Amino acid sequence: MSAKEKAADPAQAQAGNEAVSRISEGTQDNKELTRIRISVGDGQETPVFKAGEKASLQINVFNSGNMDAQDVRIAPVIEDADSWPFELDKLNYEQKLGTLQAGQQASAFWGAGDGKLTVKSDVTGKAYKLVFRITYDDGKTGYETEKYIFVKTEAKEKPAEGGDSGGQESGGQGQPGESNGGASQSGSLNQELDGGGFINNDPVISGGGGTESGSGSVPRVIVTGFDTEPGEVHAGSDFKLIVHLKNTSQRTAVSNMVFDLQAAASGTEAAAEAPAFLPSSGSSSIYLEKIAAGGTKDIAIDLNARADLIQKPYGITMDMKYEDSSAVQYEAQSSLAIPVKQEARFEFSEIRIAPDTVSVGEEANISCSLYNLGRVKMYNVKVRMEGEMIEAEEQFIGNLDAGGTGTIDSIVTAVKETAGNEECKLILSYEDDAGNVNTAEQKFPMTVMQEMIPEDMEMMAGEIPEEGHTPAGMIIAIIVLAAAGITAAVVLIKRRKKKSRGLEEEELFDEVERFTEDER
Structure with a gap:
């Protein structure tokens, strides 16, 4: 079996x-x-x-x-x-x-x-x-x-020709002649290079005026690098790809050159596979009349990167056809890998303030959810609240995966009275894959009233008779009673506020729980 x-x-x-x-x-x-x-x-x-x-x-x-x-x-x-x-x-x-x-x-x-x-x-x-x-x-x-x-x-050795070289393997980032040691295996033209780059493969004779070049050698056209405009390619955007070419032969010019660029297919189970890059003009072919012996030329094409690409390099295969001075036809192939960036996309849910109005010296709870709507992970997410009327400590949320949800829950202390609603800011900071720090702001209104004075204290202060009409002993007794009343009032108010805040937090928790059950 x-x-x-x-x-x-x-x-x-x-x-x-x-x-x-x-x-x-x-x-x-x-x-x-x-x-x-x-x-x-x-x-x-x-x-x-x-x-x-x-x-x-x-x-x-x-x-x-x-x-x-x-x-x-x-x-x-x-x-x-x-x-x-x-x-x-x-x-x-x-x-x-x-x-x-x-x-x-x-x-x-x-x-x-x-x-x-x-x-x-x-x-x-x-x-x-x-x-x-x-x-x-x-x-x-x-x-x-x-x-x-x-x-x-x-192949069999042929008469040496100055400047000719074999197949080149490079890992450049788009600068002519630059190499970063990228490795490859011959025969694999569609492989991805982790950091972007290019690979050249040897040309072969495909027909024309004879079995070998009139000068006795094979003229090689190689990619020495490439550039993109803009420098970073973002998913869903248009860009120009500029490829730098060199004829390594010091004797033989090449002409009647046709280049065809094909991007590797990419897709998911939810979307049919399609090329990662599509030409903006609809044609993927480029014609170049001639490259002199030992000369260099650039070719360019306008491309569009698909919006659903994840952040990584994507390959482009470039097929080349050209002729030498004896009309011998050659075919060669090079591969490029273009890094694609994905912008982070996120949203905040409605910002909740509990209680919605506070007095100077009191605390308020500010909470909301952070939704990562993009295709990239957000690293080291932090949140802080800023405003002239509040003070707060920074909150660390951590890493947030693509499609994930983070919870923002911060306690602020009111320090200054406002004239009605005044603007505060929720400031979000996070790092991308490269460690670059990005920030975003979300504004929200907040009202802070003047510091509350207990009613018992005001009443007692109003009953104190004018000096000279009341015995000293009674004045002392009134002061002692007033102090005791103030203390009792402050304790009572704090207990009531603590109880009220607890009820509000419990109601908020019940709403979240009901929302979760509805989603299920």
Whole structure:
């Protein structure tokens, strides 16, 4: 019985992508599944084969699972001769590796000893994707999976030409000739570069006046960088992409150049996949008449970034077609990765003040909700209340995920009387992915009355007779009684306010709870 496993994602140009076989043992109570996990090419560099040479190919096969793989066999999948860079001089290329224990590695060799592989003499210097079928079993069930690696080739040497260079791999950020060491694997043109950048691949002859250039060399047109206007590309906005080109040949000019730019598709389950960037004019092709030997030129195109893109780099593949002075036609391909920024979007709910009117020296509770409506995370969110009539401490909310809700709940103290409603500010600050601090304000009105004087104190003060008509003892007694009355009044007022505030907070909590139940 054989189960076919799915191969690794072909968009990842990386040898050693993993497939997993899992065999359940016992009941569902078992905490660990026994598994066989096969990968290829671990720790190996991409091999390079020169046209016409005798060579050997070694591939490491690793079992990173916790169960032995038995009767392991590996063989290349050759669908047509053009997909295999070696001469087909054998009927069977299968290699037997025997039992591959858990955590162990074995190597498969093609071309060992006298049976060397012969690299085809007509390889053009491109990269080949070699697919291998691996079969194995666990003692009960047989399994089959397909893995792939990439190998590079070098065409036959031609007369040296000053200034010509091979395929270039760069990680620049759009400045001509600038490189930041971005790495890639040949043959993967649509891969994303984490920080943005570009990749160049070698040209191939596609037709025209002969099989090679009239000067005996292949003129290469490469991307040396790119710029965008504006400098940052925001989702949903228009921008201009300016690509810097260079003809590396010091002898041969190239002409009749056509460039076609295609953005990688991007989408979610809720939205059909579509290109991340679309040309504003409707055409993705650019024509350039000529680049002189050793010369540079720029091409530009107006694009629009989709509004629903998340914040990350998105790839653009640029296909190039051009001719040399002998009308030999060439095709080449470069890839660019353009970082896209997403603006943070958020809203405040209605700001509630409890109680709605306070006196100097009293406290009020100010609360609302913060909704993150954007597609980016808000980091280190903080809130503070500002106004001439209030004092408050800063509140730290923390990180707020896209689509999340934060609660703002602050206590302010009234310090100054207002003439009716006066304006206060809720000031929000947060950081983006790069650590840049952003702020926003939300205004709200607030009323502060003068400090309240207890009625008992006013009444007692009014009953004090004028000096000279009342005995001193009675004056002292009245003062003592007045002080006691004031103290009792203050305590009573504070208790009433505390009780009132508690009832208001309880009503607010009930409203929130009812709202939550309605949402459910």
